[in-house]
Each structure stands twice: as C-alpha cells, then as structure tokens.
Amino acid sequence: MSIPNTIAGAARALRDGSVTAVDLLESVLERAHLTEAQLHAYLNIDRDGARAAAEAADADLAAGNDRGPLHGIPIALKDNMCTRGLETTAASQILAGYVPPYDATVVTSLREAGAVIVGKTNLDEFAMGSSTENSAYGPSFNPWDITRVPGGSSGGSAAAVAAGSAFGALGSDTGGSIRQPASLTGTVGVKPTYGTVSRYGLIAFASSLDQIGPITRTVEDAALLLQAIWGHDPKDATSYPGPYPDPAASLGAGVDGLRIGVVTELAGEGYEPAVESAVADMVAKLQEEGATVVEVSLPSFEIALSAYYLIAPAEASSNLARFDGVRYGLRVDGETTEEMMARTRGQGFGPEVIRRVLLGTYALSAGYYDAFYGQAQRVRAAIRADVARVFGEVDVLVSPTSPTVAFSAGARVDDPLAMYLSDICTIPSNLSGDPAMSVPIGLDEQGLPIGFQVMAPSLGEETMFRVAAEVERLAGFDARPEIPVVAG
Amino acid sequence: MSWEAVIGIETHVELSTRSKMFCGCVVDFGAAPNTNVCPVCLGLPGALPVPNRKAIEGIIAIGLALNCEITERSVFHRKNYFYADLPKNYQISQYDVPVCHDGHLDVEVDGQTRRVGIERAHMEEDTGKSTHVGDGGRIDAASATLLDFNRSGVPLVEVVSRPDIRSAAEARVYAQELRAIVAELGVSDARLEEGSIRFDANVSIRPEGSEELGTKVEIKNMNSFRSLERAIEFEIARQIAAVEAGEELVQETRHWDEEAGETLSMRTKEGSSDYRYFADPDLVPLVVPADWVEEIRSTLPELPEQRRKRYAGLGLDPKSAEILSASSPVIRGLFDDALDAGAPAPAAFNWLTGEVTAWMRRTESEPSNLTGVRVAALIELVDTGVVSATAAKEVLEGVLAGEGEPRAVAEARDLVQVSDRGELAGAVEEVLAANSDAVERYRGGEEKVIGFLVGQVMRQTGGKADPKLVNELIRESLAGNG
Numbered sequence: 022m023s024i025p026n027t028i029a030g031a032a033r034a035l036r037d038g039s040v041t042a043v044d045l046l047e048s049v050l051e052r053a054h055l056t057e058a059q060l061h062a063y064l065n066i067d068r069d070g071a072r073a074a075a076e077a078a079d080a081d082l083a084a085g086n087d088r089g090p091l092h093g094i095p096i097a098l099k100d101n102m103c104t105r106g107l108e109t110t111a112a113s114q115i116l117a118g119y120v121p122p123y124d125a126t127v128v129t130s131l132r133e134a135g136a137v138i139v140g141k142t143n144l145d146e147f148a149m150g151s152s153t154e155n156s157a158y159g160p161s162f163n164p165w166d167i168t169r170v171p172g173g174s175s176g177g178s179a180a181a182v183a184a185g186s187a188f189g190a191l192g193s194d195t196g197g198s199i200r201q202p203a204s205l206t207g208t209v210g211v212k213p214t215y216g217t218v219s220r221y222g223l224i225a226f227a228s229s230l231d232q233i234g235p236i237t238r239t240v241e242d243a244a245l246l247l248q249a250i251w252g253h254d255p256k257d258a259t260s261y262p263g264p265y266p267d268p269a270a271s272l273g274a275g276v277d278g279l280r281i282g283v284v285t286e287l288a289g290e291g292y293e294p295a296v297e298s299a300v301a302d303m304v305a306k307l308q309e310e311g312a313t314v315v316e317v318s319l320p321s322f323e324i325a326l327s328a329y330y331l332i333a334p335a336e337a338s339s340n341l342a343r344f345d346g347v348r349y350g351l352r353v354d355g356e357t358t359e360e361m362m363a364r365t366r367g368q369g370f371g372p373e374v375i376r377r378v379l380l381g382t383y384a385l386s387a388g389y390y391d392a393f394y395g396q397a398q399r400v401r402a403a404i405r406a407d408v409a410r411v412f413g414e415v416d417v418l419v420s421p422t423s424p425t426v427a428f429s430a431g432a433r434v435d436d437p438l439a440m441y442l443s444d445i446c447t448i449p450s451n452l453s454g455d456p457a458m459s460v461p462i463g464l465d466e467q468g469l470p471i472g473f474q475v476m477a478p479s480l481g482e483e484t485m486f487r488v489a490a491e492v493e494r495l496a497g498f499d500a501r502p503e504i505p506v507v508a509g
Numbered sequence: 510m511s512w513e514a515v516i517g518i519e520t521h522v523e524l525s526t527r528s529k530m531f532c533g534c535v536v537d538f539g540a541a542p543n544t545n546v547c548p549v550c551l552g553l554p555g556a557l558p559v560p561n562r563k564a565i566e567g568i569i570a571i572g573l574a575l576n577c578e579i580t581e582r583s584v585f586h587r588k589n590y591f592y593a594d595l596p597k598n599y600q601i602s603q604y605d606v607p608v609c610h611d612g613h614l615d616v617e618v619d620g621q622t623r624r625v626g627i628e629r630a631h632m633e634e635d636t637g638k639s640t641h642v643g644d645g646g647r648i649d650a651a652s653a654t655l656l657d658f659n660r661s662g663v664p665l666v667e668v669v670s671r672p673d674i675r676s677a678a679e680a681r682v683y684a685q686e687l688r689a690i691v692a693e694l695g696v697s698d699a700r701l702e703e704g705s706i707r708f709d710a711n712v713s714i715r716p717e718g719s720e721e722l723g724t725k726v727e728i729k730n731m732n733s734f735r736s737l738e739r740a741i742e743f744e745i746a747r748q749i750a751a752v753e754a755g756e757e758l759v760q761e762t763r764h765w766d767e768e769a770g771e772t773l774s775m776r777t778k779e780g781s782s783d784y785r786y787f788a789d790p791d792l793v794p795l796v797v798p799a800d801w802v803e804e805i806r807s808t809l810p811e812l813p814e815q816r817r818k819r820y821a822g823l824g825l826d827p828k829s830a831e832i833l834s835a836s837s838p839v840i841r842g843l844f845d846d847a848l849d850a851g852a853p854a855p856a857a858f859n860w861l862t863g864e865v866t867a868w869m870r871r872t873e874s875e876p877s878n879l880t881g882v883r884v885a886a887l888i889e890l891v892d893t894g895v896v897s898a899t900a901a902k903e904v905l906e907g908v909l910a911g912e913g914e915p916r917a918v919a920e921a922r923d924l925v926q927v928s929d930r931g932e933l934a935g936a937v938e939e940v941l942a943a944n945s946d947a948v949e950r951y952r953g954g955e956e957k958v959i960g961f962l963v964g965q966v967m968r969q970t971g972g973k974a975d976p977k978l979v980n981e982l983i984r985e986s987l988a989g990n991g
Contacts, residue, residue: 101555102555121554121555123548225555228791256557256559257559258792338589339599342598343596347593348552358654386785390785
C-alpha cells in the first residue's frame, strides 16, 4: 500500500479503494510519532477522536455517502480555533485546560465535509509572532532544519504539513501568519479575501485583519481545502454573503495574457539575495509563458508595517480583555476582583502578548488616539486606495513571501523589530483585505525553502490560484524535508 | 444671588425583544441565573456578535417618536473597561455616530410647553448582574460576588437629553412623558421599579442669566418619578448651599439614598476613566435605509402628545385630555368609539374615567360588555331624561354585568323615568292638594318650597318621575291657579 502525498491524490486513492481513511490517519500518526519530538508541531493530537472520525468516514464512504474531496482526509487545526470538547489554548497559559463548548464554523464545515481532525497545532501565543517561539508550551521547529524556526504564527500547522503529519492544515493570517510559515516550510499557504472564511470560533487577535486559510502541499489541495471552509456565515457579521469565486476553475490555464505586477517596494535592503534571485527567475519564467510583467510602485507599502503595529495591537488589547480569570481559564486569586484580574493577566500572558496589549492600549488612549490609531487607519485607507489603483493595471502582484528563508531559533526573540520585519511582504494584503498566497519555488544553497507570493484583488481567488498553479508547475518543487528521526 | 438649575437626563431603556442584542438567547428576567446564556453573551473565546434587527427597529421607533434624525450609517463602538459582570470587558455601544440624533420632546409644565432637546439615542448592550454576598451587600465588604449573565447582552437604548431642563418638576414631567412614549411604542416594558427604564440626571447650577455651564454632578439610583424629582431638588439645594458657603463643587457621581432623602458621593475617581472607544471590528456599519425608516414610521401608534392635542380638539379641557391620554388603552378605545357613535366628549370622558374606571378597579376585570355605542346610548338616555343621572349608574352596572343594551337594562331594572305629562299631572295635582300649607307659602314668595313639592311627587312616583318635568308641571299648575 502506498500512501499518497496530497489531498487530491488521497481522495482518488480512497475512492479507488487502494487506501482507507484509517490508513491515511495511521500514516499521519506514524509520521507524528517519528517527528514530533524534533518538531513539536502539535500541542495536542486527538488520537481517539481522529480514529473514530476516520472509521466513520470509511463507513460513510462505503455506504455511498460521499462528502467530497475532504472526506476521510486528516487535517490539523491551529490551536486558536475552537473545538467542542477538545482543549483549545491559543498557546497561552491563560487558557490552559480550556475546553470550548462549541465548534468554530470552520471546524463544523470540516466535519461536515468528512475531514478527520488530527489535532491542534502550535502557534505563537494568540497568533502574535512570526516564529512560533512565543508559544507558552514551547517552540516548534522547521522540518527542513530543526535548528531553525518554522515561521509563525501558524508554524505548527506549516511544520505538520511539511513533515507529513497532516495532509493539510488550517492556519490564521493576521499579518502573514499563514503565508510566512508556508514560505519557510516549503508549503502552500493561502490568506483568502477578508470575510470569505468565517471567524466565528477563531480566538481573535485583530478582528479586522484575522482570516483563516489553508496550508497544504500543493496549490490544488489548497483550493480543495479552501472550498470546504469558506462561504457565508450568519454568525459572523463581517462574513461575505456571496457570490464566491471558484479557486479551482482555472488551475492549469497558464498565465498567457495575464498582467503581473512586480512590487518595487518589496525588494532591496533586508532581502536575502537567494530569495530575490529565485523570485526574479520565477518572474522571468512567467514572462516566458506569456504573462506581461510590469514593475509597479505602491508607496504606501513602505508604511504598512507601522500602521499594522498600531491597528493589530489596538484591536488585540480589546479582544484579549475578556481573559480575566472570571469565567474560564487561569485564575490567580487576589484580595479584590481587580487584583485577581491583574494577577491573572500578568501571569497568564507571555511577554509578547503583554507588549502588544500595552502598545494597543496606549494607541487607543485619549489624547493619543488620533496620532496613533486614527493615523494608522488613514494609512490603511491609503493602502487600499493604492492597491485598488494598481489592480486597475495588473491582474496580480508578486513578491517574495518573506525577505529571508527560515532563521535560526532564538535569533530574533530578543529583537522584536527584526521579528516584525519578517512580515513586511505579507502585511499589506491584511490591511487591504485582499487575498494572497505563498507557493514554494525552490531551496536556497542551505537547502531551505523559498516562497513566492501572489496577491490578487478581493475575490480574485480564481486568478490568484491560476497564477499560483503555474508558479508551482514552473518551479517543479517536489523536494521533501529529511527530518532526523530520533529512535522512539 | 439667584440661581438657575441646568439639568440633563440620561435614560436607559431596556427593549423587550424576544432575543438579546447580539445573540439568539432569550430575554427572560425571571429565569434561573445563567440559564439564558451562550458563547456570545458569556464572552467566550472566538464568539462574535450579530445585531438583532428587532432591536434596531425598536430604537428607530423611539428616535422617530422623539423627532430625531435617523442616521443612515451608524457605527458600533467598543467601550473598554474592566468589570466582572461585563463578560468581554468591553461593552458594544455607540459613540460618535449613533442611530438617532437631534430630536426633541415637548413637555407641559404648569400649562406651559417646554421643548427639551434630545441630543442622541444610541444602541448598546446591557451587562450581567453582580450580587455581592456577605456583610450587607456592599462590594468592599463582600465575601463573594455572584454573577448572573442572563441580562448580559439585552438590548438597551440610551436617550440623552440636552441640558434644557430647568427644574426638578420639569425633569419629572420629561421622564414621565418619555416613559409614556416608550410604553406606547410597545418596545419596552418601561417599568421603573424593575429597572427596565432607568433615569440618571446631570445637575449643575449657574447664576441666573449666565450662559456658562457649572460643574456637573451625575445622580443615579432613582427608582420612581417621585425620587427623581426629590433627588434633583435635593441636589440643586445642596449645590447652591455649597457654592454660597464658598465651597468648590467637584464633578462626580452621586447616589440617591431614598430613605435618607439625600444624594451621597460614590467616591469614584471621575474623569480618570478612559474608555478607549474605537469602532468594533467585529461589526459592520449599521445601515438603515430611508424606506425602512418610513416603514417603521407608518406603524407608529398615536403618541401621548398627539393624543392630548386630539382630545383637546374634541372639546376636552387640558387636564381632562391629560388624564384620558394616560388612561388605559381600553378606556381610550371606548372613548374614541363612543365619540364615533355620537357621544359628546365631556360626558364620555366623565363616564369612562369615572364610573367605568372605578368599576374596573373594583372588579379587577375588563369591561368586555361595554362598547362605544353603549356608552353613547347611556349618555343619550340621561340627556333625554329617560333615566336620571343616579339611575344611569345602575344602568351602567347592568350593562357591565352583561345584561344587554342600556335601554333594555333600564327597562328591565325599572329605571325609566316617567316623562309623560298626562301621567305626571295626576300625581302633581294630588300632591298640591295634600300640601296646601306649602302651596300657600310658595304663593307667598317662598320659592324654595318648590323643592319640597318636587320631592313629594318623586316619592309618590317611586322615584321614577323626571324631576325636571315635575318642577315644570308644579310651576305651571300653581301659576295657572293664581
């Protein structure tokens, strides 16, 4: 029996009877067994629940009740998505032991699609970080080099998919938290158009920027997973009612006749030469395939990072206020209610979370609001206008996903600003609400993956996936990480 | 120096929608603690708010009734503060772009109409309820705090008046009128004692003629219109006394102590709270298209002020118009129907707010056998002398008891007056013959003796004679013989 590598392949194998959902799950659990000690991609593997779901999926399929391409496929969830009856911590001490009484809408969608939920993956606490080192339960590591970070904040999901301990995973992307780890782990990561995937049940970091999306090994798999989770949700007031594009409609259609913009501002100082040349090579190939390539300038991208680091912490300061020890999670007692709340939060939150809550509280304070939060909102409007203008001229924008390949564990933990720069290429799409995705295009000389970012206008997923599929084909990237296996 | 009070009222109205403002939980205050709760109103991680359309209709109705402009795109903001019964530690409210703004409410005080500006009416959610147990229920001495989140997320409308009110009496009338409007709209139970409508007052004083605003004090915890008036009266006097004694007033919140009859400082740090308002990113702007507003406007009931004006136009004096306007819908409905059936307004008013209302109170039942047509018929029986005013009360009793039409009741109960001249003439002659003394005295100029003679005829006829007609017949008879 050979286990396929991709969701699409596994879906075919399930239907031709060469594998069962239980086989797929066992292969994933075996991979996890061999690699978790080195990677720490998961916070919690739900072996019993997953086995029951896989058996049910097999029985369902045998009964002729085919739920579609995700049926029987083992999927991992970033641990900031609520799962009924399964501990959900957002990698924070403050939610240690917290078991939600309800499923996030994406979880319901996955269950309805017949997916098998393997477990909950590691992340930077409350999705605040770019390396998965800010987890209260210990960092995750990169399957391509276990001395390096997998990126973040969805580093656990990306590492699990790269290592083969899940066929696909969901991440959340507030400033690049799906795309940057996908880039650093050689996987495909998609941040869909804001509002297309319900945020109900996603533990909020920054509500106006957060968006759930897939991390997979191929572009096609990403389209399949995205189609299973998106759609209008009446429980999310910011949910897009429709109609929705078909991300898989133009896979394989090539790029002939498309206009591709190369963003001038996302290059230069701070970008590794290997990354820049890999991206330039890919752009040249796309041109050879018939795309029109133009250099475009989006001056507002230069100040996107500053705006982001006011808006995201401001929203976070309010979103995280509910973690107070009163109703659930950690409680550290005090003489008064106020003291109990302060102690709970002081002990329950890690340093990066506290830094951002303080930053955000300050940005919203009377007398500072206009200069900080108000100004950041004006920058955001300028970015939207800039992007809208450029998308009048080109179909997609391309850039590196991350200025660098995976960096060494610990290299940036004491330098928040260097860490924040990891997201310089990904943040603009969160601020504009537009979709963007990362596709692996090769390895640098150290054998570390390089990601290529494709950005599209809102609801432009069909064209985005079309370009991404062509990038994938042209790159011919099929390397798999070799993870030193520790005898178990 | 003579002082002027400057008063503004903030009113919280709890809407009586079936479900909460941002989730599907049932609104039910009688329920066991924490039974009407869900991830949204408990502020669980990941839960998101979705606005309740019925609540929006409620605030638009209130806004229209208060002559407000309705904002086409209003914005929900987060008001951030930490409190144990506030599950998210922020309240979803509105800040600079409320649903309703710039309205007014006309109130009548001592026969004068005063216009009170309405600055705004905005939509927000209620908090949970804290109960401090042990040591007298005071938070600083409590051994534990019990939290009930059934109220968490119940839709609240806050109506903010402009500081246009100048006396405690005006404030009371404003509050009563606002309560009457909200009750009439049917959007809230509007019960003060249960807290479904709550009034806070902002009070300051300034020298008469001054345009500047003095230091503002907010007073809370008034559970009746009377305590609202008393609290404001006390506060005005306290402030004047303080200023005249050379003290500096501080901006603060004071608590009305009903028993002591005074306001007490709550000793909270005022001005230090910074709610860090910002637009709630979980919600999109609230869009209220003009046709929705018009649809709601077309379903608005007649409001107390309109009703008073209409009653006055029908010939009721202002006091009666006000009494009737504040009467129950049953009484008002009967009034309108009686007028349609031809009854004169003052008589219909007297019967309905007098006898009928008294009967309802006495029997604790609805006048289901009474109709406007029957009210009009009863009045006509009196006006045409068929029954006496006294007998009419008995007729009404019969009608209310289900004995049929007023005329039939009068006949069945043998209450019809004898109004036939021929029939009465005999009785009059008999009485005059039997009372020659009195007849002599009358002829001697003692006018009032006629009352005695009428009484004798009434007695003779068993009370059924029409006294007016008897009076007339006696006069005629005595004049003719003279």
